[in-house]
Amino acid sequence: MRKHRGKPANSDLAELVHGSMAGELGFHLRRGQIAAFRQFARTITTTEGVTPGLYGMLQVIANNPGLSQSALAVAMDVDRSSIVKVVNQLEEKGLIVRDTSPTDRRRYCLHMTPPGVQALARIEQAVMRQDQDFSARLSDAERGTLIGLLKRLYRQDSETPANVRE
Amino acid sequence: MRKHRGKPANSDLAELVHGSMAGELGFHLRRGQIAAFRQFARTITTTEGVTPGLYGMLQVIANNPGLSQSALAVAMDVDRSSIVKVVNQLEEKGLIVRDTSPTDRRRYCLHMTPPGVQALARIEQAVMRQDQDFSARLSDAERGTLIGLLKRLYRQDSETPANVRE
DNA sequence: TATTGTTATACTCTATAACTATA
DNA sequence: TATAGTTATAGAGTATAACAATA
Numbered sequence A, B: 001m002r003k004h005r006g007k008p009a010n011s012d013l014a015e016l017v018h019g020s021m022a023g024e025l026g027f028h029l030r031r032g033q034i035a036a037f038r039q040f041a042r043t044i045t046t047t048e049g050v051t052p053g054l055y056g057m058l059q060v061i062a063n064n065p066g067l068s069q070s071a072l073a074v075a076m077d078v079d080r081s082s083i084v085k086v087v088n089q090l091e092e093k094g095l096i097v098r099d100t101s102p103t104d105r106r107r108y109c110l111h112m113t114p115p116g117v118q119a120l121a122r123i124e125q126a127v128m129r130q131d132q133d134f135s136a137r138l139s140d141a142e143r144g145t146l147i148g149l150l151k152r153l154y155r156q157d158s159e160t161p162a163n164v165r166e
Numbered sequence C: 001t002a003t004t005g006t007t008a009t010a011c012t013c014t015a016t017a018a019c020t021a022t023a
Numbered sequence D: 001t002a003t004a005g006t007t008a009t010a011g012a013g014t015a016t017a018a019c020a021a022t023a
Helices: A019-023 A025-048 A052-063 A069-076 A080-092 A114-134 A140-158 B019-023 B025-048 B052-063 B069-076 B080-092 B114-134 B140-158
Strands: A096-100 A108-112 B096-100 B108-112
Touching: A019 B052, A019 B114, A025 A052, A025 A114, A025 B025, A025 B052, A025 B114, A025 B140, A052 A069, A052 A080, A052 A108, A052 A114, A052 B019, A052 B025, A069 A080, A069 A108, A080 A096, A108 A114, A114 B019, A114 B025, A140 B025, A140 B140, B025 B052, B025 B114, B052 B069, B052 B080, B052 B108, B052 B114, B069 B080, B069 B108, B080 B096, B108 B114
Parallel strands: none
Antiparallel strands: A096 A108, B096 B108
16 A cells, blocks of 8 residues: 655646646546545555455455355456465454365355454445545535446446457 | 456356445446556557556656656656656656756756657557547546546545645 | 655565465 | 465565765
8 A cells, every 4th residue: 555645845846737648537547546545545544454455355255255265366356376365364363264165175265254244344334434535525416427437437348258268 | 567367267256246345436446447457458558568657657758848757756656766767667768868957966857759759649649549449338428527527536635735744 | 954866675466387185 | 187275486566764966
């Protein structure tokens, strides 16, 4: 998580021109996402020690109990080797457990622990509050519009037919 | 830049539930941005060898000729020590030059080279085309609405009074 | 004293490849 | 043969701290 630095002391940096990027959707998307990460870091990560990625992982485990590490890796869109350390951390924190699968001894079934469920419930409240604060400048209707437009954007990426490999 | 892997072979991963994240703006913002990065990687990075960050840096240099490395660092929101390697790369590629400042011998003035200008013009065309493709599912009006809503979101982050340090 | 660019160093996140134990 | 989890290793990308030259 990058630390958020304040405004620069150099006032001659204030009026930088961004050229054609000002018209690019990707540019504004990136900036919006960076702003969202920052606010998450200021509020949730500082108080709960959980990054957006870790929070997402907890939500996926909580909402899909018993899923394997490989399944979690796909859900998080990272390699399964990259999942190991993170799952270790969540386990060491006592938030989740690796149950051995009764049917396949290669595989772990990931579950929340009772303290994990409790922690997630608390974090979830904070995240939802923070998310509302973040979009405080938008009306409820505008917020809904924005989410709807974003979904239509990124779904084009995930609606590739499953039998087609790139 | 992360490589984009195709759909998983495991079909049991298709229906993962995301719980309360489905209602969080930050979640959809992140997914939208990841999708945008991916398309950029598929198109621009593959053909031009330029990441979104490098492209942004070239645009800032091109549109603010003579700026210092420190100014560029502020514009990119990274530490000035992190800028050195990237500026080296752009210089080695012959896209920019470090001119010594006539008034301050500590400082470099960054400028595009003629080949750099040419390369950026070509990349910019590709980026704008790619950006249009990315939002092909939106009408022009919807695209404008989306950009407008995003601006209102992230500007709350940058409209902090300059004299207030966090 | 403060600032600019630089270097050394470390940390995080991620990927690739190879290994093991299962299937 | 293929899959699940793991390890070793490497590469981005970034930060912090300290330094020399200059202001």
